[in-house]
Amino acid sequence: MGSLGYMSPEQASGQNAKTNSQTDVNAMGAILYSLLAGHPPFQGSSAIETLNLVMDGEPIPIRRTNPNCPRDLETISLNCLNKLPSDRYPTSKALHHDLRRFMNGEPILARPSTTYEQLFAWCQRNPLPTTVAIASVLMLAILSAIFAWIAHRNQSVIKTIKTRDMRFEELRGKILYLDEVQTNSCALATLSDEPKWAERCQQNEPELIESIDEAVALVPDAKSELDKVNDANGQLIELEANAFALVKQGRSTEAWSLLSSDTYQLEKRDYEHGLQVFSRKLCDHSEETVRAARSEAFAFLITAIVFAVLMLIFFTIGFYSFFRMIRKSDHSFS
DSSP: OOOTTTSOHHHHTTOGGGOSHHHHHHHHHHHHHHHHHSSOSOOOSSHHHHHHHHHHOOOOOHHHHOTTSOHHHHHHHHHHTOSSGGGSOSSHHHHHHHHHHHHTTOOOSSSOOOHHHHHHHHHHHOHHHHHHHHHHHHHHHHHHHHHHHHHHHHHHHHHHHHHHHHHHHHHHHHHHHHHHHHHHHHHHHHHHOOHHHHHHHHHHHHHHHHHHHHHHHHOGGGHHHHHHHHHHHHHHHHHHHHHHHHHHTTOHHHHHHHHTSHHHHHHHHHHHHHHHHHHHHHHHHHHHHHHHHHHHHHHHHHHHHHHHHHHHHHHHHHHHHHHHHHHHHHHHHO
8 A cells, every 4th residue: 555655646546556667666756755855755744634745745855954965866856756657757777777877977867957067967977088178178278379479479570570671771771871971071071171071071970870889789699790890980980080180281182192092992891891791691680580480480380280189189089988978878778
């Protein structure tokens, strides 16, 4: 007949012809409920009240009296206690299977779990693929960030080199122009005895020195070459100052001879040669910097591709394990 508080509604109503294996499922659910809640699912002040509760009442959710009870375990127990046999587990084997799923940390079938819950449960059961997947995502994010930074850095380097090259070419043209002005001013000063040419030469001298100093700052690696240019320019300035002094003394012929001398012409050639060497040094330095930046980007790209392939392999293994687990679970349930 069954025990009060543990019998099924069909037993309590006297419909013994309807008892079957699902009646046993109800009894096992009542025992599980009692173990979790500390009391039977239906317990009235009298036998009649208990029978009425079994037939028409709903059991109090276990988590109200025992908050530590796992939600899925409560769901399994309450599923067994459904009033209609068709709403319970069809067989004790199905109940056993869902209990086993709960013990293995898998989503139970009594309550459709969300995608998030299924994924979380799978991650708990498969810590290694989960760790690999998370590590792969983090590595991919880090590699992407580093690659973006290097790409930005390379663009900045190339842009800086181009800007510097353009500025140096501008300075180079300015230096050559001022040098030519200096030379012509010196020549006119010695030929015409007019002081304005000497003044013009002296006015251009600070701008010429400033342009050379800026060129040195642009390419510190080429400082030794520009030091030679500065030395030659210093010698030229000294010879030109001597020529101006001779002009003031009325010795223009001697001043012209000084500016036409081999010494002056040699310093002049050294000065112009130094500018050419510096220009080549800048060009070589720029090309080396660009090549280094491109090689660095290419090497990182190859590294990123290798890591991407490894991460793809890890993801494939993880998804294969996931789908294999699902198929295995479905097969065992069927």
